[in-house]
Amino acid sequence: MTVESAAVERGHGLALLREMLRVRRFEEKCAELYSAQQIRGFLHLYVGEEAVAVGVMQALRPDDAIVATYREHGHALVRGIPMTAVMAEMFGKVSGTSRGRGGSMHIFDAATRFYGGNAIVGGGLPLAVGLALADKMQGIERVTACFFGEGAVAEGAFHESMNLAALWDLPVLFCCENNGYAMGTALDRSESETDISLKAAAYELPAWPVDGMDVLAVERAARHASEMVRGGAGPGFLELRTYRFRAHSMYDPELYRERAEVDEWRERDPITLFSEQLRAADALGDATLATMEGEVASEIEEAIAFADAAELEPLEDLTRFVTMTPDEVKEAAS
Amino acid sequence: MTAPAESGVVELTYREAIREAMREAMQRDPRVFLMGEDVGRYGGCFAVSLGLLEEFGPERIRDTPLSELGFTGAGIGAAMGGMRPIVEIMTVNFSLLAADQIVNNAATLPHMSGGQFNVPLVIRMTTGGGRQLAAQHSHSLEGWYAHVPGLRVLTPATIADARGMLAPALEDPNPVLIFEHALLYNVSGELRPEELPVDISSAAIRRPGSDVSLIAYGGMLRHALTAAEQLAAEGIDAEVVDLRVLRPLDEPRILESVTRTHRAVLIDEGWRSGGIAAEVSARIMEGAFYELDAPVARVASAEVPIPYAAHLEQAALPQVEEIVTTARALVRGDAAGSGAATDG
Incomplete structure (x- = not known):
């Protein structure tokens, strides 16, 4: 445990742990519900990567914007979108975050400025640039945090977005979640230059590689970068080095990586690592942890009960919002 | 463009009609801005935006790199962030580089978000052949976009529509694509005051x-x-x-x-x-x-x-x-x- 991390206030430390646990237990339950066929479609779990979303979100303010990917349950939960609505979305219910139209990959929430849930790799980056452009042109001091995987750096959208954001000094915090694999393709099998922070540096973006398994390191880097971005210094880039413990999606037989590699990374489980730090600082004991686990379990049970009982969207609403009326726009904004 | 006579009738080209429509939109609404390749210093690939940079400045007449996907997506994001962007793409052929953003984001997000987000964006581009520019500058792919739910697709063919379609397109809370046939830019004609405003719903x-x-x-x-x-x-x-x-x-x-x-x-x-x-x-x-x-x-x-x-x-x-x-x-x-x- 570093000197810096020891200085973390106990309450904050427990809050970080609790958020990571919420995501972990939620994802584990989703896997079960998928096997039970209550969740269908594609399901991409965030197990192993929790420190990234939890750490970065600490640096964001309520009016900042978030653009995420199809592996976004964790971001949504940590951002404060109710677990009930997230679960209902996966159950395909009208009380879900997107009325059941998006499912696991497409969580949206206007109230917390959560702009999806984008399932085109790299598809969210230009949106984030545009949201930041709007803020800059309107003189609003906000950050747009854009999450994407390292697989996205192979897309043209990545390079175009880096360039635009840097060229126009836009307040975007690019958060590259480097979990080593674009679905099943390892980074060194798809990129001639595997140091991702160098790619950002090529566009004159300040870029920081961060240990994405260390929630405090992530928080620290995100606070530093976001304050810089917020202050008008242009975009920033975090490369968060992490690992996906589970398969890419529920269809993935994991033929592309060795069990030993997964086990090695599990040794650096962000929740275990941080729990140990808290214990060493006498900030966490068995009773506290048990209470926390119990509360998280209850929240998940409530979310499932809510999702189970929720209604399906009426079929007559199938084409509603394909295009929106001015009244519908007003209603959405209120 | 000739000065209006007593009757209010003016003679202008299709190009001038679009320019006037953009000028009026930007004067009327500070959220409106134009973004695209060579729209500023060059004056527009087809000279449509000529002179607007001097009038509105580089923030609102925004030259972009050759990144159709990036700046079209940025237009979508800016629209969701409270602006009213006009994105200009040089030709419909080039718009294929931006098709992902147009189809997967602009046309999709309102419905997929359950009506939480809308995309009040206008994308203008040229279309059509007849100028001996060969196969990568001459196609008419507007019909492809007309296939996609969530988009409104406009094809102004007259001076009045060139002048009048932009304002209601910017009022529309949904993404609107305007296809300008490149051979029409030099066509000139009379615009009578009673021809405006026009609707963007009828044949x-x-x-x-x-x-x-x-x-x-x-x-x-x-x-x-x-x-x-x-x-x-x-x-x-x-x-x-x-x-x-x-x-x-x-x-x-x-x-x-x-x-x-x-x-x-x-x-x-x-x-x-x-x-x-x-x-x-x-x-x-x-x-x-x-x-x-x-x-x-x-x-x-x-x-x-x-x-x-x-x-x-x-x-x-x-x-x-x-x-x-x-x-x-x-x-x-x-x-x-x-x-x-x-x-x-």
Whole structure:
């Protein structure tokens, strides 16, 4: 445990742990519900990567914007979108975050400025640039945090977005979640230059590689970068080095990586690592942890009960919002 | 552009009409800005935005790198963030680089977010051939976009529509694509004050007639009107319908015209297979089949990449003569049906 991390206030430390646990237990339950066929479609779990979303979100303010990917349950939960609505979305219910139209990959929430849930790799980056452009042109001091995987750096959208954001000094915090694999393709099998922070540096973006398994390191880097971005210094880039413990999606037989590699990374489980730090600082004991686990379990049970009982969207609403009326726009904004 | 006379009638080009529409929109609403390749210092690839940089500055007349995907997506994000962007893409061919953002984001996010987010964005681009620019600058792919729910697709063919369609497009809470036929930019004409404002929902009868409906849009409207004049000389009274809006189609007005004339020739600069004319034809079959005195006919581009050489290009694009011949055959009752063309 570093000197810096020891200085973390106990309450904050427990809050970080609790958020990571919420995501972990939620994802584990989703896997079960998928096997039970209550969740269908594609399901991409965030197990192993929790420190990234939890750490970065600490640096964001309520009016900042978030653009995420199809592996976004964790971001949504940590951002404060109710677990009930997230679960209902996966159950395909009208009380879900997107009325059941998006499912696991497409969580949206206007109230917390959560702009999806984008399932085109790299598809969210230009949106984030545009949201930041709007803020800059309107003189609003906000950050747009854009999450994407390292697989996205192979897309043209990545390079175009880096360039635009840097060229126009836009307040975007690019958060590259480097979990080593674009679905099943390892980074060194798809990129001639595997140091991702160098790619950002090529566009004159300040870029920081961060240990994405260390929630405090992530928080620290995100606070530093976001304050810089917020202050008008242009975009920033975090490369968060992490690992996906589970398969890419529920269809993935994991033929592309060795069990030993997964086990090695599990040794650096962000929740275990941080729990140990808290214990060493006498900030966490068995009773506290048990209470926390119990509360998280209850929240998940409530979310499932809510999702189970929720209604399906009426079929007559199938084409509603394909295009929106001015009244519908007003209603959405209120 | 000439100064308005007492009557308020002005003479201006299609290009000037669009420029005036943008100038007015930017004067009226500080959220409106123009973004695209060479819209600023260069003055616009087709000189549409010439002079606007000096008037509104580089923030609002924003030159972009050659990143169609990036700046179109940025336009979508800016629209969701409270601005009213006009994104200019040089040609519809280049828009394919941005098609992911247009189809997967702009057209999709409102519905997929359950109505939480809308995308009040206008994308303008040129379309069409006839300038010997060969196959990567000459295609008419607006029909592809008309396939996509969530988009509104406009094809201004007249000075009034060039001048008037932008304002309601910017008022629309949804993404609107405006296709400007490149051969129209230099066309000039009179704009009478009573022609404005225009709607962006209806088709228009540009020439009333009783014998056959020539249904066209964009750059093909002029061909249809010329063909109607030639047909009139032969005693055939052709009605000319300007679709104006490719999505959503103004089906009632199309059916109403065909119900009156009992014959329809669809003129489409896009390719025949799977084109917008095929869609209009199907709507006529579904809604007015028993009104027809002859099979619906199509005059469309040959199924080839548009070539450079003038004689080949002209042979590939729909021509007045083919419209006249086709309409005449329908009216005279010797129509051979529309199966003559072969697919490439």
